[in-house]
Structure formats: C-alpha cells, structure tokens
Amino acid sequence: xxxxxxxxxxxxxxxxxxxxxxxxxxxxxxxxxxxxxxxxxxxxxxxxxxxxxxxxxxxxxxxxxxxxxxxxxxxxxxxxxxxxxxxxxxxxxxxxxxxxxxxxxxxxxxxxxxxxxxxxxxxxxxxxxxxxxxxxxxxxxxxxxxxxxxxxxx
Amino acid sequence: xxxxxxxxxxxxxxxxxxxxxxxxxxxxxxxxxxxxxxxxxxxxxxxxxxxxxxxxxxxxxxxxxxxxxxxxxxxxxxxxxxxxxxxxxxxxxxxxxxxxxxxxxxxxxxxxxxxxxxxxxxxxxxxxxxxxxxx
Numbered sequence: 001x002x003x004x005x006x007x008x009x010x011x012x013x014x015x016x017x018x019x020x021x022x023x024x025x026x027x028x029x030x031x032x033x034x035x036x037x038x039x040x041x042x043x044x045x046x047x048x049x050x051x052x053x054x055x056x057x058x059x060x061x062x063x064x065x066x067x068x069x070x071x072x073x074x075x076x077x078x079x080x081x082x083x084x085x086x087x088x089x090x091x092x093x094x095x096x097x098x099x100x101x102x103x104x105x106x107x108x109x110x111x112x113x114x115x116x117x118x119x120x121x122x123x124x125x126x127x128x129x130x131x132x133x134x135x136x137x138x139x140x141x142x143x144x145x146x147x148x149x150x151x152x153x154x
Numbered sequence: 155x156x157x158x159x160x161x162x163x164x165x166x167x168x169x170x171x172x173x174x175x176x177x178x179x180x181x182x183x184x185x186x187x188x189x190x191x192x193x194x195x196x197x198x199x200x201x202x203x204x205x206x207x208x209x210x211x212x213x214x215x216x217x218x219x220x221x222x223x224x225x226x227x228x229x230x231x232x233x234x235x236x237x238x239x240x241x242x243x244x245x246x247x248x249x250x251x252x253x254x255x256x257x258x259x260x261x262x263x264x265x266x267x268x269x270x271x272x273x274x275x276x277x278x279x280x281x282x283x284x285x286x287x288x289x
Contacts, residue, residue: 002180002181002202003202003205004205005177005202006177006181006183006203006205006206006209007209007212009173009174009177009180009181009185010206010207010212011210011213012173012176012209012213013185013206013210013213013254014210014212014213014214015169015213015216016167016168016169016170016172017170017210018166018214018217018222019165019169019222020167020169020170021156021162021163022166023227024156024227025227026156026227026228027156029283032276032283033283033284033287034284035287044158044160045158045159045163048160048163048167050167051164052163052165052170053167053168053171054171054262055168055171056168056175057171057172057175057258057259057262058261058262060171060172060175060179060262061175061259061263063175063179064175064178065263070178070179070181070182071180072181073180073183075182076178076183077182077183077184078182078184079250079263081267082265082266082267083267084267087248088249088250088271089249089274091244091248091250091271092256092270092271092272092274093245093274093275094241094249095241095242095245095278096245096274096275096277096279096282097238097245098239098240098241098242098245099238099242099275100278100280100281100282100286101237101238101241101282101286102229102230102234102235102238102239104238105188105242105252105253105254106187106242106246106252106253106254107187107210107252107253108227109239109242110207111210111213112226113211114211114213114214114224115214115224115225115227116226117226119232120227120229122235122236122239123229123236123239123242124239126235126236126238126239126240126243127239127240127242127243128191129240129243130240130241130242130244130245131191131243131244131247133240133243133244134243134247135192138248
C-alpha cells in the first residue's frame with residue numbers, strides 16, 4: 001500500500017509539473033530571467049506555481065504534523081536538520097548554478113525522461129553521476145569524522 | 155515565449171502541493187525528488203522511492219493520452235547540459251534538497267534552513283541567467 005501511494009503521489013506530482021508548464025525549460029528560465037522585467041518579457045509562472053503549491057502544502061503539512069502517525073506507516077520521517085551552515089549554502093549555490101544553466105531541477109528532469117529527449121537523458125545521467133560523486137567524496141570525508149549521521153531533508 | 159497562463163500554473167502548482175501533502179500524510183515521507191533519487195541507490199528502503207520516480211515519468215505519458223503534447227524541452231549544448239547536470243546532482247546532495255525538498259516541503263514546514271536554501275539557489279540561478287542572457 002505505501003508503495004502504491006508513492007506511485008500515485010509521483011503521478012500527481014508529475015501531472016502538476018506538466019500542467020503548470022514547469023517541465024518546459026524555457027518557462028523556468030523565463031522566470032529566472034529577472035532582468036527581462038525591464039522589457040516586459042518576464043515569465044511569472046514559477047512564482048504562481050510555487051505559491052499555489054505552498055497554499056496546499058502549508059496547511060497539509062500542518063495537518064500531517066498534528067495527526068502524528070502517517071496513515072500507511074508507523075512513523076513519519078520528518079527532517080531533523082535545522083542548521084544553516086556552509087554545506088547547505090554551498091550545495092544550494094551549486095544547484096542554483098546548474099539550474100540556471102539549463103532550467104531543469106531534479107523533478108522536471110525525471111518527468112521529462114518521458115519525452116525520450118537525448119539531451120534530457122544526458123542531463124539525468126550527469127545528475128546521478130554528480131550525486132554519486134558527492135556520496136563518494138562525503139564518505140571519504142566522513143571517515144575521519146566517525147559517527148556523523150546524515151539525515152536528508154529532501 | 156509561451157503565453158503566460160496563470161490558471162494552469164495555479165492548478166499545476168496545487169497538484170504539486172497536494173502530492174507532497176499526500177506523500178507525508180499517507181507514508182510519512184518528504185517529496186524531495188533529489189533526496190528520493192539520491193537514496194534510490196544504497197538505501198535499504200528503495201521500493202517507494204522507485205515507485206514515486208516511475209509515477210513522475212508516467213504522468214506526462216498518461217496526460218498525453220488525453221491530448222497533452224509530449225514535447226521535449228529546449229536544451230542548450232551537450233557540454234553545458236553535462237556540466238549543469240553534475241552541478242545539480244552534487245549540489246542537491248551537498249545541500250540536502252532541491253526545489254521540491256526545500257522549496258515546497260521545507261517551506262511548507264516553515265523551516266528557516268529550507269527558506270535559506272531556497273533563497274540561495276533562486277538568487278544564484280537568477281545571477282547565472284543574468285550572465286548567460288545579458289552579458
């Protein structure tokens with residue numbers, strides 16, 4: 001059941017990306033191009049998408065937190081990290097640089113695999129390689145700092 | 155540039171928020187695509203992650219049955235694509251999240267850490283676009 005639920009959530013998420021236009025790199029870059037505000041060519045779509053998503057997920061997460069136990073699982077895996085450290089900001093900056101170059105973040109990159117675009121395939125392969133490279137580097141680094149638990153927040 | 159369509163943007167955005175909410179409410183998991191992908195290998199709990207990823211890929215195919223165009227997005231040259239892919243993979247792993255994990259789920263939890271991450275990747279992405287398009 002939890003696996004079926006995850007599949008359905010993936011479909012709803014992917015449908016949201018398609019309908020909102022967020023799978024279209026031109027739309028995403030059109031939003032990130034804030035200098036285009038001067039010429040009237042700025043695309044505010046991403047801001048609307050984000051606001052609408054949060055309008056649902058903020059009360060939704062509040063409800064999930066209040067309920068406590070998830071419907072189909074024993075415990076909820078709420079992220080535990082709160083520190084705003086160099087690692088977080090450096091990671092976000094590197095991600096932002098890659099996002100700005102192409103206009104793809106992980107969700108739309110995966111959903112766009114459905115188009116069988118060779119360039120998207122290359123992007124996803126490079127992204128997975130980047131993740132693997134990080135994990136290898138991290139494991140070597142963490143070998144010296146034994147017992148450091150890594151808990152992802154997403 | 156495709157015409158701005160605020161209604162589709164709002165409906166699509168609400169669906170993304172709904173998916174994130176349902177995943178937490180039903181399975182107790184965070185719908186962060188970077189985290190889900192990164193933990194697909196090497197994690198003991200990979201069935202739900204694989205199911206979510208397959209759902210993401212299935213969605214455009216399912217919608218194309220109802221007349222939605224299955225169009226490959228415009229992409230830059232292959233070197234830029236490869237470099238950007240590595241940056242997105244390494245960066246989301248180092249920073250523990252992407253647009254969905256920090257931007258939607260993290261901000262939905264009102265986490266200052268996720269708000270800081272979201273502001274950082276937004277500003278850097280805007281700077282990169284300013285440089286590539288206007289310099």
